[in-house]
Amino acid sequence: MSIHFPPEWHPQFGVQLTWPHAETDWQWILPEVTQFYFSLANTILEYENLVICAHTPALADEIKRGLSSSKYEAYIYVCPSNDTWARDHGPIFTFDNGQLAIRDFQFNGWGNKFDAHLDNQITQCLAQKGAYPTDNRRERSLVLEGGSIESDGLGTLLTTKACLLNKNRNPTLSQSEIETELKQQLGVSNILWLENGHLDGDDTDAHIDTLARLCPQNRIVFQGCQDTSDSHYASLQAMKQELAEFKNALGEPFELFELPLPQPVYESSVQTSETTKTDEQNHQQRLPATYANFLIINGAVLFPVYNLPQDEQAVQVMQQAMPEHTIVPVDCSVLVRQYGSLHCITMQIPDRSDPL
Numbered sequence: 001m002s003i004h005f006p007p008e009w010h011p012q013f014g015v016q017l018t019w020p021h022a023e024t025d026w027q028w029i030l031p032e033v034t035q036f037y038f039s040l041a042n043t044i045l046e047y048e049n050l051v052i053c054a055h056t057p058a059l060a061d062e063i064k065r066g067l068s069s070s071k072y073e074a075y076i077y078v079c080p081s082n083d084t085w086a087r088d089h090g091p092i093f094t095f096d097n098g099q100l101a102i103r104d105f106q107f108n109g110w111g112n113k114f115d116a117h118l119d120n121q122i123t124q125c126l127a128q129k130g131a132y133p134t135d136n137r138r139e140r141s142l143v144l145e146g147g148s149i150e151s152d153g154l155g156t157l158l159t160t161k162a163c164l165l166n167k168n169r170n171p172t173l174s175q176s177e178i179e180t181e182l183k184q185q186l187g188v189s190n191i192l193w194l195e196n197g198h199l200d201g202d203d204t205d206a207h208i209d210t211l212a213r214l215c216p217q218n219r220i221v222f223q224g225c226q227d228t229s230d231s232h233y234a235s236l237q238a239m240k241q242e243l244a245e246f247k248n249a250l251g252e253p254f255e256l257f258e259l260p261l262p263q264p265v266y267e268s269s270v271q272t273s274e275t276t277k278t279d280e281q282n283h284q285q286r287l288p289a290t291y292a293n294f295l296i297i298n299g300a301v302l303f304p305v306y307n308l309p310q311d312e313q314a315v316q317v318m319q320q321a322m323p324e325h326t327i328v329p330v331d332c333s334v335l336v337r338q339y340g341s342l343h344c345i346t347m348q349i350p351d352r353s354d355p356l
Contacts, residue, residue, distance in 0.1 A: 003187030004095040006350050007153035008296040009216050013133050014049030014072070015297060016347040017041060018086045018122065019063055021055040025083055025114075025338055032334045038066045040302075040330065040342075045070035048298045051131045051349060052076045053086070053122055079125035082109075082118045085340060087209065088145035089119035090347030091132065094186060100352050102127060102137040103185055105144035110204050111168025133352050142181050143169040146347055147207035149182075150214045155249035157188040158214055161195050162206035190249040197239035199223075199288035200231055201339055209343045210290045211239060217255070218248055221321045223292040224258035231286075232261060257321040260310040262289040267337055293332075293341035294318065297348065301325045304332040304342040 019037060020026040026033045041063075044050055049072045054060035060076045067074050089107040093100060104123045109116035127137045150158040165175055173181070179191050197211040204210070212222035220243055225236040240258070247253055265287045291314040295302040303318050305311040311329065319327045332341045 002097050003185075004098075005151045005153065005157070005186040005188055006093065006095065007151050007214065007216075008348055010153060011351045011353065012048050012298050013349045013351045014051055014075075015044050015295070016051045016053070016086050016090050016126075016131075016349060017345065018053040018081050018084045018089070018119075019055065019059060020084050021059055021081070023055065024081070029334065029337060033338075036332075036334050041074065042068045042070070043302065043328065043330070044297065045072045045074060047300055048072055049349075050074040051126065053079045053081060053126060055079075055081050075131060077126055077129045077131050079122050079129075080118045081122060082115050085119070085147075085344050086347045087147045087344050088204075089116065089122050090146055091123045091127070091137075091349075092144070092146055092149075092186075093350050095350075096136070099136065100134040100350060102132060102134060104137050104139045105142050106140070107145060108143050108169070110145070111166060113168075113203060132349060140185060142178075142185065145204070145207065147204060147209040147344060149186075150208050150212070151186070151188065152214045152218070152248065155187075155189040156192060156214070157182060157186065157190070158192045158212060158220075158246075159194070159208050160197060160206045160211070161193050162198070163204065163208070164193075166205045168205070190247075192246045194239060194242055196235050196242060197223075198232070198235050199290055200286040201288040203339050207344075210288060210293055210341075211236075212243060213292055213294070215257075215296075215321055216324075218252060219257060219321050220246075220254045221257045221259060221292065221294075221318065223261060223290050225261040227261065230261065230264075236261070257317050259291040259317050260313050262291065262306055262308050262310050262314075265289045265306060265308075265336060287336045288339055288341075289336045290341060291318075293343040295343050295346050295348070296322075296325070299326060301327050302330050302342055303327050304335070305329045306333050306336060307331060 092103040107120045148163045225232045
């Protein structure tokens with residue numbers, strides 16, 4: 001079978017969101033994050049469709065009332081959820097013999113850190129309700145999150161050892177066995193393993209989408225750090241050196257674009273959810289703000305900013321890396337308070353056509 005794992009910039013049918021509700025870890029700032037989701041949803045609807053997972057029928061009605069009219073559609077489905085991180089519990093799409101297919105990998109709450117039994121069933125629930133452009137869903141036993149892998153659509157997959165080789169995911173599999181699984185399931189031939197790179201406060205064990213992203217024209221946009229006094233400096237500098245040595249499936253080096261590191265962001269508000277960090281940790285913990293957590297959609301890049309001095313420079317770097325796309329800054333200050341950002345809460349859905 002011929003399997004093609006499309007890149008994020010492949011033409012898209014739409015974007016999937018899993019909506020926040022009172023039983024998620026967002027409950028302590030639910031009004032603020034709900035407002036953000038409505039703003040984000042209406043922005044996406046200017047470019048393409050939305051598939052929205054709502055926890056209850058009442059929430060589905062609330063979402064419908066809050067969305068603006070658009071030439072694109074918002075398809076709202078009721079499926080129970082633990083939380084909202086669609087990048088990691090959402091489907092991973094491939095083209096199998098030219099036909100769009102769903103790879104439904106397992107999601108275990110980033111190594112059983114959080115309850116995810118409902119989230120792990122969302123892809124099946126949405127597929128059964130006809131939410132996707134295909135009903136060809138194949139469940140897989142491998143624990144794999146969308147935020148942990150990047151594809152260039154030409155055979156190269158970029159990931160991190162800290163995540164995929166962590167024994168809290170697939171404890172019985174070696175690196176070579178995981179490589180075999182990735183090649184068989186995603187049709188890739190060139191797997192690039194980052195050994196360095198981390199963000200303080202990150203719960204994902206170093207997801208690649210917080211650190212380095214594959215972009216069109218053999219480019220990589222990555223989260224840099226130039227401040228020698230910053231706790232991230234050594235790790236991100238070592239990651240930069242690794243990226244400079246990586247080559248694509250044709251043996252060609254990548255052109256690198258370095259994003260500035262956001263200045264340290266800390267949470268000072270008090271969380272009340274039992275599943276989140278304690279109040280003492282909450283006051284001290286640096287939040288994992290990153291500019292690498294952007295979302296590529298049809299004709300645009302939705303780009304996370306945080307009301308920081310580095311925002312403008314980061315947007316300029318992104319525009320240089322993807323000049324044919326409109327760069328749309330999105331204030332993600334509320335998202336980083338729950339230790340994630342823009343790419344983490346979204347999952348792109350390709351359209352049916354496979355250009356290869």
